[in-house]
Amino acid sequence: MTRATKSKPGSTPALSIPAIPKPDVPGRLAAIKTATTPDLKQMWRELFGAEPPPYNRRFLESRLSYRVQELAYGGLKPETLARLEALGEQIDGKNITLRRIRKDQRPITGTRLIREYQGVEYVVTVTRDGFDWQGRPYQSLSAIARAITGTRWNGWLFFGLRKASA
Known part of the structure; x- marks a missing residue:
């Protein structure tokens, strides 16, 4: 089967x-x-x-x-899937761009991002509303990367979530 x-x-x-x-x-x-x-x-x-x-x-x-x-x-019933879709639309206001970012690019809540920089290991936790580093909330990975390095970085590149374009 x-x-x-x-x-x-x-x-x-x-x-x-x-x-x-x-x-x-x-x-x-x-x-x-x-x-x-x-x-x-x-x-x-x-x-x-x-x-x-x-x-x-x-x-x-x-x-x-x-x-x-x-x-x-077997999977979820069609009624359950429809209900989940409706709840998702309530959260993101039917904005497909937000839904795609959450689904395809943003790490799931609770994920720990680990980056070694100049011999020191840095651990960032993905939260529901952004990111947590050293007990402080941040809205973006770029802000954390800047705090770590002292220079401007694309946070997604710094933590290895996106490859640099050729």
Whole structure:
């Protein structure tokens, strides 16, 4: 038994993702906790049919655990998905740009960004409203990068979230 992933019009044909038998779920979930990060990334490719995102191990574990259960028991009901979409629109005022930034670029809340600079390791935590560094809230990574280096930096580049253009 297999489940096909949804494809967008005009895109390449969807890959066939195998359904997971319900008795296999506990073993698969246990395997996720003990797997190495490269193994988790390979599981991602198998279960999603796409390259894994550059998020931390904890995110990969939680999303893979959900995906295993989703393939075994089914996903959210259409009514639930519609409700979640409606709630998202209330938050961002139907501004698709804000939604895309949150979804595609901004790290998830709780993510720790670690950067070594001049032999010192700096840790920034992503919060719901921005970023936290040394117990102080910041609205942007650029402000934190400037505080660390004393010069203007693109915060996304400084913390390795975006590659410099050629």
